[in-house]
């Protein structure tokens with residue numbers, strides 16, 4: 001089994017540099033992979049009633065003080081200082097204040113969107129999601145490829161709702177988790193409920209309520225779970241989902257958290273049926289967690305041979321001879337029109353060399369065409385890792401490809 005960094009090198013996906021520890025340099029093929037996952041998740045969230053938003057990555061310190069991140073999470077944040085030149089001496093620059101911090105998560109930004117105008121009970125549950133660019137100042141010794149980074153994109157979602165909506169929020173979250181994890185080839189996952197940590201916000205009464213609402217929601221769905229003391233977020237208890245990979249390793253990826261505290265700290269409210277101001281509950285959720293880490297785990301789980309629907313290049317079309325080149329080009333343009341990520345190999349090289357090079361990059365499907373296939377309007381399909389190939393018409397191949405995307 002190869003390490004994801006080794007696979008990424010062979011597949012030309014991304015690399016790391018010493019001058020940006022814990023941050024990824026995405027190559028064209030890698031960004032295609034990243035985007036295909038992002039597009040899929042966008043669809044999943046949209047189908048579950050979430051609206052996508054985008055918020056700044058740097059937010060003023062006063063906001064972090066209010067959200068208590070400054071107090072409880074400061075060592076994990078990158079603080080941005082303002083630099084000003086001393087009078088008449090531009091070489092003497094000094095940092096005069098630390099006004100901003102890069103967001104380690106998007107919660108306060110989504111709260112700002114919620115608070116931007118008056119809210120009504122009719123908007124409940126309000127579901128916001130963002131592919132949020134987050135920074136966390138992890139210790140350099142703990143950084144490990146994509147598995148632990150300082151900069152990453154998280155599918156960061158928040159639901160503003162009533163206490164009576166928590167159960168359906170948790171149930172929808174688990175439905176989304178099942179759909180997404182099986183689309184990526186994971187069949188097994190386990191649940192853990194993480195309870196109040198030592199360092200936390202709010203009263204014990206609110207924690208009692210948040211923990212019992214979450215436990216009740218999970219139990220009513222008939223799921224088994226483990227309880228873990230002290231491992232909740234500082235604002236609320238968490239349900240954490242760990243998937244099992246092919247090597248028997250367990251990775252905690254998805255999470256949903258019940259939060260009565262931040263709505264209180266930020267004095268959130270919506271106007272209820274009787275015209276009074278009522279406080280919402282917040283659910284914080286992520287299905288993949290860090291997309292970069294998700295990609296690292298996915299590469300190792302499949303040893304680079306990703307499911308066709310997500311692969312950065314899905315089909316390589318390789319011609320055996322110059323005379324077959326126009327037909328190969330025709331196939332490529334037809335597949336592109338379908339939205340398939342396809343590449344053409346028409347260069348003057350032997351077909352075995354082409355196949356070797358394409359297979360090294362783990363392209364899942366190779367369509368091989370010679371003069372005979374050109375006159376038959378067909379192709380020979382070879383799947384990654386297989387020795388045999390199967391002849392089919394281009395129309396048959398297109399039908400096959402139309403079926404590769406996960407059903408919702």
Ligand SMILES: [Zn+2]
Nearest residue numbers: 105106107284
């Ligand atoms: Zn959050």
